Amino acid sequence: MGLLNYFRSSRRGSASVAKERLQILVAHDRIERDSPSYLPMMQKELLAVIRKYVEVDQDAISVNLEQDGNQEILELNIILPEHSSPKQAVGS
Amino acid sequence: MTRIIVVTSGKGGVGKTTTSAAVAMGLAQRGHRTVVIDFDVGLRNIDLIMGCERRVVYDFINVINGEANINQAMIRDKRCNDLYILPTSQTKDKEALTKKGVGKVLDELSESFDYIVCDSPAGIEHGAKMAMYFADDAIVVTNPEVSSVRDSDRMLGILASKSRRAENNQEPIKEYLLLTRYSPQRVKQGEMLHVDDVQEILSLHLLGVIPESQAVLSASNAGKPVILDDKSDAGEAYADVVERYLGQELPHRFLEVQRKGLLGRLFGG
Numbered sequence: 001m002g003l004l005n006y007f008r009s010s011r012r013g014s015a016s017v018a019k020e021r022l023q024i025l026v027a028h029d030r031i032e033r034d035s036p037s038y039l040p041m042m043q044k045e046l047l048a049v050i051r052k053y054v055e056v057d058q059d060a061i062s063v064n065l066e067q068d069g070n071q072e073i074l075e076l077n078i079i080l081p082e083h084s085s086p087k088q089a090v091g092s
Numbered sequence: 093m094t095r096i097i098v099v100t101s102g103k104g105g106v107g108k109t110t111t112s113a114a115v116a117m118g119l120a121q122r123g124h125r126t127v128v129i130d131f132d133v134g135l136r137n138i139d140l141i142m143g144c145e146r147r148v149v150y151d152f153i154n155v156i157n158g159e160a161n162i163n164q165a166m167i168r169d170k171r172c173n174d175l176y177i178l179p180t181s182q183t184k185d186k187e188a189l190t191k192k193g194v195g196k197v198l199d200e201l202s203e204s205f206d207y208i209v210c211d212s213p214a215g216i217e218h219g220a221k222m223a224m225y226f227a228d229d230a231i232v233v234t235n236p237e238v239s240s241v242r243d244s245d246r247m248l249g250i251l252a253s254k255s256r257r258a259e260n261n262q263e264p265i266k267e268y269l270l271l272t273r274y275s276p277q278r279v280k281q282g283e284m285l286h287v288d289d290v291q292e293i294l295s296l297h298l299l300g301v302i303p304e305s306q307a308v309l310s311a312s313n314a315g316k317p318v319i320l321d322d323k324s325d326a327g328e329a330y331a332d333v334v335e336r337y338l339g340q341e342l343p344h345r346f347l348e349v350q351r352k353g354l355l356g357r358l359f360g361g
Contacts, residue, residue, distance in 0.1 A: 014283055015284055015285050018285050019285060022285075029245060
């Protein structure tokens with residue numbers, strides 16, 4: 001019985017992990033769904049401009065539009081690479 | 093006034109066809125003239141689940157293409173006089189479901205039926221979109237499992253934006269959550285999402301919870317909607333679903349682990 005309980009308790013919580021992951025995912029999906037249709041295109045063009053100067057990844061830029069009361073906040077987040085890392089990746 | 097109900101989910105294998113068959117039969121049993129339409133062109137299923145696969149002569153696509161009239165294609169259920177089945181084609185392409193063609197068939201059926209149940213294919217492709225487009229009500233079938241819940245949420249987005257009601261600025265489609273394959277035992281052990289969690293994530297009106305049940309497979313093996321198995325847990329749960337859809341307020345059942353009898357405790361482990 002003790003052993004059985006041990007296995008049970010080790011599994012406990014996988015449902016709560018599922019709930020947590022889903023809450024984040026669904027909230028994210030919904031923001032994307034409700035955001036204006038020009039956002040993906042804008043993100044692409046912004047990325048192209050930035051890439052003229054710095055080499056950044058596709059995922060290194062995130063554009064977020066949030067509704068806060070009667071104002072909308074456009075949040076632009078770009079992660080610039082460390083100087084050495086891209087070169088290392090290309091090199092040996 | 094006819095109501096068009098779409099049974100949808102996004103994810104496959106969650107119980108759309110089982111639900112379509114059960115709900116359609118339940119509505120017809122209660123005296124409402126009901127037709128259930130298979131929108132899964134190329135992979136027809138509803139005729140099998142309803143047990144009328146050998147009576148199919150013409151289908152939904154034949155009617156859209158003008159090769160048969162609606163009365164030639166519909167199959168009257170042998171167990172319930174108020175229930176008709178409109179099977180789909182197994183060979184034609186799904187593009188055969190044109191918006192104009194589907195709309196015309198639904199308009200014609202609306203003249204003589206109280207409820208039209210549209211069994212949607214999985215996915216978010218053309219067939220699924222056609223099944224949703226004309227709907228008044230949507231039953232979103234979901235399993236207590238991450239990918240199913242996420243897909244259901246995506247369907248909600250499509251229901252809200254790509255339907256006739258949305259395009260005409262009418263009152264939006266009424267959306268209901270139906271949780272299927274629910275195992276109270278596994279929920280209790282913390283291995284499965286609780287019904288309240290799924291409802292909270294999707295924020296939908298809960299139409300019912302269908303427990304994981306052996307009766308579902310037995311029913312489909314026999315070509316008999318599970319709601320006809322009124323001694324089974326799934327059959328009773330579907331009967332409750334139909335009553336709730338029709339406006340009755342019933343408590344949700346089968347959410348707790350069933351207590352085992354002495355024999356069950358001795359041999360069930």
